[in-house]
Amino acid sequence: MAPLIRVALANVYRFLLTPRWLGYLALTLVAATVMVFLGNWQLDRYRGRSAINDRIDAGATMTPAPLRDALPAPTGGPGSVGPAPAERLTWSRVTATGRYDTANVVLIRGRTVDNKVGFEVLTPLVLADGSAVLVDRGWVPPAPGAGATAQPSVPAAPTGEVTVTGRVVGSESGGGGVDRRDGKLEARRIVIPRLAKQLPYPVTGGYVLLDGQTPAADPAFQAVPIGHTNNWQNFGYVWQWWIFAVMSLVGYGWVARREARRRAGLDGPREPVDRAAEPAAT
Template sequence: MYRFLLTPRWLAAAVLTVAASVVMVFLGNWQLHRYHERSAINDRIDAADSAPAVPLTSVLVKPTAAGTLGPRPGEDRAWTKVTVTGRYDATHEIQARGRTVESKVGFEIVTPLVLPDGTAVLIDRGWVPSQNGDAISPPVASPPPAGEVTVVGQVHLSESRPSSITRRDGRLDTRRISLPHLAKEMPYPVYGAYVLQSDPAQGFSRIPIDHEDSWQNGGYAVQWWMFSVMALLAYGWQARREARGDGPKKRVDRVEEADRRGKPVPTSQAPD
């Protein structure tokens, strides 16, 4: 009854169905892996608020030469709460334009904090609005405090897609906080990640940390696995129809036989 499954056409269909099903399972597993990665990031973000701050040097590797960038930390170090002590260098302050907080456009003010050993870490002191509510008008931001200060914040990895760097209103102006490019503008070694200050000064807004959409990846994983099962079920359903004589070829054969005998063809028997 199912000998037709051994014909070249059905064997080819079986191979394609199994191959497609396996690929869909792998895609589902990849989405599940992304779900776990993003869930771990969200857990670190949530835990950082209540976790005690650890020294910056215990999380990031110390850079070596002036104008160079230290090693980039792994994803598992992102959002770790750290503490670091040093002196702000306002002469190399950075304004990152076109940054949005609560649907308002403004600037993030990033200032190098020079440590006692001569290295520096970039501190995102917070967000300030532009003067005219656009991404071009320069911001009004209070200068960093003088003298030695201790900063508590969370580790933020360098942003990708670097943009050009110019000097404007006494600050370096850029669109992206890309550490490999910003480090070249600094007269000292720079750590491979920057720090979002947890308690910005008056006039600054804290930079919000967005959670990863892990549930979207979880949903995609389930969808791919369902598609894999559906492909196999569709093959089995089509094979059963063929075995019962409901396949396209069998319907055409019945119509041709009816024509030869001169009998009317029922509507349900008409070929597709």
């Protein structure tokens, strides 16, 4: 009996060659392929974010290198921007010596530290060659009692020669324009090409997130924390998309098998049970 059932099922499965079911198969394969590609894309994101975290960790213990090892000197005139730092050099530690330009302090508003909204303060450090690198000196709160956008009281930068040590960070993207208010530049994002247009010298293509300075930095500044990227979220998405791809194929097979059994009469409707005919329980 079993061989006859297998032969019957084999004949019934011929419906899979009909245009309708071939269309279902094509749709399933396309969906599974897209899900596999989405999983691969998330895998690339996971690897990229993991590399960023590795650079952040490595930079915490490395010996600072000269600024020019990571940020080449700009070659244009005032307002121009040098090459962006190579990806492998972002978050590395560098050191540079120059003089702060206190006439062109940059306030980056809407920055959050410890769940408080305030400003990051960038000050150009003018180097011996006449170019400058933006130094993120730290975070300060807005003026008290005047709202999150009220311009803060910025601690004065040291005069004379200053040596800074910090992490190399690339330019941010987006963020709108740059305004000057009460003698200070203000922006929403650290977009170096836009900021450079407001400055009277060429600027390096990345900035330095300060972690040490001689003379010492003002204690009113709060250090801007360096957060690791959430690479494990991307890793979870990898498996999610790949599992969905497998489930779509399994789902097609399950539906096809159910249809085949229906056509073979193996999953026909059951006869209703006559409960009245059952003996009464004692």
